[in-house]
Amino acid sequence: MEKNKRFSLVACAIVVALILLDQILKIWVKTHMCLGECIPLIGNWFNLYFVENPGMAFGLSFGQNIGKLLLTLLRIVLVVFLCWYMHRLIKRDKMDWAVLVTFSLIVAGALGNIIDCLFYGVIFNESTLSTLATMFPDGGGYAPFLYGRVVDMIYVKLFPIPSGFPVWGGTYFFPAIFNFADTCVTVGVALLIIFNKRVFKEERVEEEGVKE
Numbered sequence: 001m002e003k004n005k006r007f008s009l010v011a012c013a014i015v016v017a018l019i020l021l022d023q024i025l026k027i028w029v030k031t032h033m034c035l036g037e038c039i040p041l042i043g044n045w046f047n048l049y050f051v052e053n054p055g056m057a058f059g060l061s062f063g064q065n066i067g068k069l070l071l072t073l074l075r076i077v078l079v080v081f082l083c084w085y086m087h088r089l090i091k092r093d094k095m096d097w098a099v100l101v102t103f104s105l106i107v108a109g110a111l112g113n114i115i116d117c118l119f120y121g122v123i124f125n126e127s128t129l130s131t132l133a134t135m136f137p138d139g140g141g142y143a144p145f146l147y148g149r150v151v152d153m154i155y156v157k158l159f160p161i162p163s164g165f166p167v168w169g170g171t172y173f174f175p176a177i178f179n180f181a182d183t184c185v186t187v188g189v190a191l192l193i194i195f196n197k198r199v200f201k202e203e204r205v206e207e208e209g210v211k212e
Helices: 002-032 065-091 097-123 180-194 201-211
Strands: 038-042 046-053 150-156
Touching (some): 002 065, 002 097, 002 150, 065 097
Antiparallel strands (some): 038 046
16 A cells, blocks of 8 residues: 555646646746747757647647547546556556556646646736736737647757658758657657567556457
């Protein structure tokens, strides 16, 4: 029981810490940078570039209002499922630290972007090319609950892509602008692929038991 409690506390601590980091950075960008503003941090290759994303991760989009609503609900369902699955592994004493970190990263990243979608339209006014956004404006926010835009700001220009290359030719690798929450999800998914045998070992054991 003590071990299970420790797993639960560490998972909660990781998720809360990562969400705080994500939200602190997003709120700072939202209130200190104009839309489209770029601040070089390391040479010309690592920048803060403020954009707002109405859809998926890494600057991608899906539909308009209905697409955004579906994606937000899908993220919420994913978080609920992962939290339930983590609880199940912990309760059955099947959890280990690699799996814990993997799921915690994905949950934190998904929640970080969910917060933007749920609340940013309500608590911020519109960011523009020439004005900064403020929190809790007198005139209300720029969008209703569930329809806020995700704040993206990390722009990495590693090397130029030849102009003849399909789709991204003439831009830099990696061309998308993303945020800290996207990074958490990406690292978590990469770890999920690496540790998939450990993550789903319980199901395989149960299936083998049924076959026998």
